[in-house]
Every structure is written in C-alpha cells, then in structure tokens.
Amino acid sequence: xxxxxxxxxxxxxxxxxxxxxxxxxxxxxxxxxxxxxxxxxxxxxxxxxxxxxxxxxxxxxxxxxxxxxxxxxxxxxxxxxxxxxxxxxxxxxxxxxxxxxxxxxxxxxxxxxxxxxxxxxxxxxxxxxxxxxxxxxxxxxxxxxxxxxxxxxxxxxxxxxxxxxxxxxxxxxxxxxxxxxxxxxxxxxxxxxxxxxxxxxxxxxxxxxxxxxxxxxxxxxxxxxxxxxxxxxxxxxxxxxxxxxxxxxxxxxxxxxxxxxxxxxxxxxxxxxxxxxxxxxxxxxxxxxxxxxxxxxxxxxxxxxxxxxxxxxxxxxxxxxxxxxxxxxxxxxxxxxxxxxxxxxxxxxxxxxxxxxxxxxxxxxxxxxxxxxxxxxxxxxxxxxxxxxxxxxxxxxxxxxxxxxxxxxxxxxxxxxxxxxxxxxxxxxxxxxxxxxxxxxxxxxxxxxxxxxxxxxxxxxxxxxxxxxxxxxxxxxxxxxxxxxxxxxxxxxxxxxxxxxxxxxxxxxxxxxxxxxxxxxxxxxxxxxxxxxxxxxxxxxxxxxxxxxxxxxxxxxxxxxxxxxxxxxxxxxxxxxxxxxxxxxxxxxxxxxxxxx
Numbered sequence: 001x002x003x004x005x006x007x008x009x010x011x012x013x014x015x016x017x018x019x020x021x022x023x024x025x026x027x028x029x030x031x032x033x034x035x036x037x038x039x040x041x042x043x044x045x046x047x048x049x050x051x052x053x054x055x056x057x058x059x060x061x062x063x064x065x066x067x068x069x070x071x072x073x074x075x076x077x078x079x080x081x082x083x084x085x086x087x088x089x090x091x092x093x094x095x096x097x098x099x100x101x102x103x104x105x106x107x108x109x110x111x112x113x114x115x116x117x118x119x120x121x122x123x124x125x126x127x128x129x130x131x132x133x134x135x136x137x138x139x140x141x142x143x144x145x146x147x148x149x150x151x152x153x154x155x156x157x158x159x160x161x162x163x164x165x166x167x168x169x170x171x172x173x174x175x176x177x178x179x180x181x182x183x184x185x186x187x188x189x190x191x192x193x194x195x196x197x198x199x200x201x202x203x204x205x206x207x208x209x210x211x212x213x214x215x216x217x218x219x220x221x222x223x224x225x226x227x228x229x230x231x232x233x234x235x236x237x238x239x240x241x242x243x244x245x246x247x248x249x250x251x252x253x254x255x256x257x258x259x260x261x262x263x264x265x266x267x268x269x270x271x272x273x274x275x276x277x278x279x280x281x282x283x284x285x286x287x288x289x290x291x292x293x294x295x296x297x298x299x300x301x302x303x304x305x306x307x308x309x310x311x312x313x314x315x316x317x318x319x320x321x322x323x324x325x326x327x328x329x330x331x332x333x334x335x336x337x338x339x340x341x342x343x344x345x346x347x348x349x350x351x352x353x354x355x356x357x358x359x360x361x362x363x364x365x366x367x368x369x370x371x372x373x374x375x376x377x378x379x380x381x382x383x384x385x386x387x388x389x390x391x392x393x394x395x396x397x398x399x400x401x402x403x404x405x406x407x408x409x410x411x412x413x414x415x416x417x418x419x420x421x422x423x424x425x426x427x428x429x430x431x432x433x434x435x436x437x438x439x440x441x442x443x444x445x446x447x448x449x450x451x452x453x454x455x456x457x458x459x460x461x462x463x464x465x466x467x468x469x470x471x472x473x474x475x476x477x478x479x480x481x482x483x484x485x486x487x488x489x490x491x492x493x494x495x496x497x498x499x500x501x502x503x504x505x506x507x508x509x510x511x512x513x514x515x516x517x518x519x520x521x522x523x524x525x526x527x528x529x530x531x532x533x534x535x536x537x538x539x540x541x542x543x544x545x546x547x548x549x550x551x552x553x554x555x556x557x558x559x560x561x562x563x564x565x566x567x568x569x570x571x572x573x574x575x576x577x578x579x580x581x582x583x584x585x586x587x588x589x590x591x592x593x594x595x596x597x
Contacts, residue, residue, distance in 0.1 A: 027329030043103035074144020105277025109231030121148025217242030228398030272367030
C-alpha cells in the first residue's frame with residue numbers, strides 16, 4: 001500500500017482542522033527510502049567523527065575551527081542536499097533536507113552554524129537572487145568554501161523586524177547604496193563571507209542586500225558571551241556609509257519583507273527537525289546514565305519515577321517526529337505540484353512553505369518545547385551531576401534554551417497560528433464557517449449514545465475529531481464575541497494555539513500509528529499504540545484546560561455554561577492506565593539504551 005501523498009488529495013494549509021486525513025496518505029519516518037537512511041547515517045557518522053570529540057574546543061570559539069567544520073561538511077555533500085544541480089547541489093527533495101537538519105541537530109553549536117548557513121545564510125540568495133548573484137555565490141556556499149549569515153535583528157527590532165532602523169541611500173554616482181546602522185545576534189557573523197542584510201531605502205522601503213566581508217564601511221563587533229551555544233559565532237554588524245554595489249540589491253526595492261518572512265517558514269520547520277535530533281541524543285545519554293547510576297542498591301532506571309520521565313521523553317519525540325514528517329512531505333508534494341503547474345523553482349518551495357505556514361509555526365513551538373522537556377528532565381535524572389560541566393547534559397540544557405527564541409519566539413508563533421488561520425479563512429482559502437456552524441448545531445442536539453464503532457482505532461479517531469470540534473467551537477465563539485478586539489487578547493489567542501498544537505500533534509501520531517499497525521500488525525506496534533493513547537489522553541485534558549481558560553476569559557452566563565458543556569463533551573476520553581503504558585515504553589528504551597522508536 002503506497003504511503004506517498006497523492007497530490008490531488010493534498011490538504012491545504014490549516015485544512016487538517018476541518019477535514020479527515022488518511023493514514024495511508026501520510027508520510028512517516030518509517031517511509032524513508034534507502035538513500036534517505038544512508039544520508040541519515042552519514043550525518044550520525046559526521047557528528048561522531050568530527051564534532052562530538054571536540055565539543056569543548058568548539059565551545060571555546062577556537063579561531064577557524066567552526067569554519068573548518070562547515071567546510072568539511074560541505075566536502076561530504078551535507079550542505080548541498082537541497083540545492084539545484086546546476087549550482088553543484090544534489091537536487092534532493094524537501095524531506096531529505098529535513099532529515100539532514102534533524103540528524104545534524106544533535107551537534108550543539110555546530111548544528112546552529114550549519115542550519116544558519118544552509119538556511120537563512122544561503123536560501124535568500126537562492127530564491128530571490130538574480131541569475132548573476134546565484135552564479136557568483138551559491139556554488140561557493142553549498143561547498144562550504146564560503147559561509148553565509150543573515151542580518152535582520154537590531155537592538156530595538158526583534159520580533160517587530162520591520163521596525164528596523166538601518167538605512168540605505170543611493171550614492172551620488174548611482175553605483176552604490178550606502179548602508180548605515182547596526183545588526184545584532186548574527187549567527188556565523190564572525191566568520192561568514194556573505195551576509196543577507198536588511199535596510200530601509202529612503203527611510204521606508206524595507207529591502208534586502210547581499211553584503212560581503214571586506215566591503216568598505218562594514219565591520220563586526222566581538223563575539224558575544226552567551227548562556228548556551230557558546231561555540232556558535234554571534235556578533236554585531238556595523239555599517240557606516242558601507243558601500244554596497246547596486247547589483248547587490250536582493251530582490252526588489254521595498255520587498256524585503258517577502259524575503260524575511262518567507263524564509264522564516266522553512267526555518268521554523270527546520271528548527272523543529274534540529275530540536276528533535278538534539279532531543280534524541282540527550283535522551284540516549286540520559287538513559288545510559290540512569291542504567292549505570294545506582295542508588296538504594298539498584299540502578300535508578302528501575303524506579304517508577306525515572307521510568308515516567310523517560311517515557312514522557314520518548315512520547316514527546318515520537319509525536320514531534322510524526323508531525324514533522326507529515327508536514328515536510330506536504331511541503332515536498334506542494335512544491336512538486338507548483339513546479340508541474342509551471343511555477344519557477346524559486347517560487348515553488350517558498351510557495352509550498354507559505355501554504356503550510358500555520359503548520360510550520362506549530363512545529364517550531366512543539367519541537368523546541370519537546371527538547372526543553374528532554375534536557376530539563378535529563379538534568380533532573382542526572383541529579384547533581386547534571387549541574388556539572390563534566391556531563392554533556394549540562395551543555396545540552398544550556399544550548400536548548402535559545403530554540404524557544406530563535407525563528408520567532410514561541411509566543412509570536414503561538415499568536416501567528418490563529419492569525420494565519422483566520423486570514424486564510426477570510427481570504428477564501430479555508431472554509432471554517434461551514435464546519436463551525438455544524439459544531440454549533442451539534443451542540444444543540446442530543447448526544448449520540450448509539451453502539452460504539454468497533455473498527456480499529458475508532459475511539460482514537462473519534463477523540464481527535466472531537467478535539468477539532470472543541471477548537472472550532474471555542475475559536476468561533478471567541479471571534480464572534482470579540483470581533484476585531486481579538487488581536488489584543490493575546491492570552492486567549494495563546495490558549496487557542498495550544499489547543500491547535502495539541503490536536504495537530506495528536507492527529508499526526510494517530511495517523512502514523514494507524515499506518516504502522518496496518519503494515520506490521522498489533523503485536524509489533526503495541527508500544528507505539530501505548531505512545532498514541534498516552535499522548536491522546538493527556539492531550540484531551542490539556543485541550544480542556546486551555547479551552548476553559550479561553551472561554552472563561554470571554555464568555556459569561558448561559559453562553560459560558562453552554563460552551564463549557566460542549567468543551568467537556570468534546571474532550572471526554574476513555575479511561576486509560578497511563579502508568580502501565582509509560583512503564584512499558586520506558587522499559588523498551590532502557591533495554592535498548594537509547595530512544596528506540
């Protein structure tokens with residue numbers, strides 16, 4: 001049975017909320033090709049050979065070291081995967097490039113450098129550059145001969161990137177733009193040769209520029225001393241009448257926001273991939289510690305409290321993987337569809353990523369918060385040793401914190417989830433009205449107490465469908481009540497975002513487990529079913545809590561009582577012994593000495 005998504009059945013962005021997905025049209029990590037598995041193994045081997053043995057040297061910012069590692073990765077083809085063959089790339093699909101981001105994601109500061117280089121450091125030129133710009137820069141960037149960086153953030157322009165103060169003015173002879181201003185938190189800034197920098201032409205036209213190291217008037221500050229990712233080069237950039245040739249304008253004058261925000265969609269998904277890779281590595285080292293650390297005359301891995309923590313790590317990882325590859329394949333299929341429709345290469349992937357911008361925001365939040373759980377509990381399991389720099393979990397803990405800030409803070413991404421969903425609905429791209437009215441009608445009807453569907457996973461499918469109804473009901477009532485004021489009710493928006501994140505993840509893991517069970521049978525997937533049911537039971541409670549918080553903030557009286565009754569109805573889950581399920585999951589990873597799913 002084919003698992004490849006059929007383009008004609010491809011869901012639109014956000015459409016998962018109102019349509020049922022087929023497990024047999026859902027891509028999962030079990031569907032990796034032999035070549036993709038080989039690439040995954042190459043990434044693991046590269047980290048084992050080149051990165052893990054010298055983590056302390058990397059963190060000390062040894063001059064030239066990080067650049068040499070980026071170059072080595074380029075020599076092995078690890079930077080070239082997603083780039084066109086005409087520029088020396090390998091021309092692989094989006095899923096394959098996602099695999100590389102995931103499996104290099106365990107490399108601490110190195111992972112940050114590579115992700116910035118192949119993503120925000122190179123993609124703006126690839127997708128928005130002129131043929132001449134691409135020919136000049138892309139071949140050197142994808143071999144690692146040159147390194148790339150990205151200058152968007154300023155001291156007073158972070159989440160509100162368009163409030164940037166850096167200016168660009170055409171010189172009197174018309175040959176250069178003179179840039180004046182400052183950029184901060186520039187990853188790879190200390191060793192990059194090529195920078196995509198944003199400035200306002202004539203004070204208001206937000207525009208991208210390609211800046212090279214050594215251009216007159218362009219300097220950099222010293223390396224920042226950071227809490228984590230200490231080996232990642234992070235500097236400020238300074239422009240004092242910096243002379244940038246007019247041919248280095250990137251894209252159109254005044255259209256820099258298209259570059260900045262379109263690249264972020266891809267970056268958010270890739271960040272989720274990297275956090276999963278980092279979480280897997282940290283979880284495996286924590287399991288090994290728990291198996292060897294003895295207290296009360298036995299390994300601490302034998303204790304129920306530790307098993308609970310290890311199971312939660314495994315559940316979080318399995319769920320995040322499921323959501324990641326479901327979305328990555330949607331983007332890959334949408335890109336093919338756009339290419340087939342005659343869209344040029346540079347518009348196809350960006351258009352595909354924009355289509356699934358909602359899901360990319362969900363993934364960014366979900367992945368970074370799973371990693372946060374894994375490293376936090378990892379330190380706890382290590383006890384006092386977890387607070388010591390002798391143990392790598394200490395580095396992992398410090399390095400993880402930035403991921404909830406990178407690529408738009410998790411708060412900004414949560415706010416974007418409902419904002420983008422409503423905009424798609426108002427733009428006619430997503431029919432929310434019909435399903436929302438159907439839920440309202442259902443609320444007024446008597447619940448169906450008929451015979452239970454006995455089909456495999458019927459109860460789980462019904463619960464996921466009901467969680468979607470809970471979102472439609474709560475969000476619909478909030479929009480109806482608050483109207484244009486909803487944008488200022490950020491707490492409610494974040495409650496609704498949490499409901500969406502939990503439900504998207506729940507459906508993703510359900511589809512993956514249904515797919516696996518169909519192919520392998522119940523016995524072979526019993527632990528994956530434990531993961532599914534444990535996550536679903538927890539998710540129903542969390543959706544209920546987030547929904548109640550939202551409803552209590554905008555409704556009162558009879559309206560409030562009715563919506564709360566509906567929420568209770570839609571988040572009701574069958575009783576399930578999660579303790580025993582978690583123990584079974586934990587005993588598997590303990591026996592294997594690593595994340596084993």
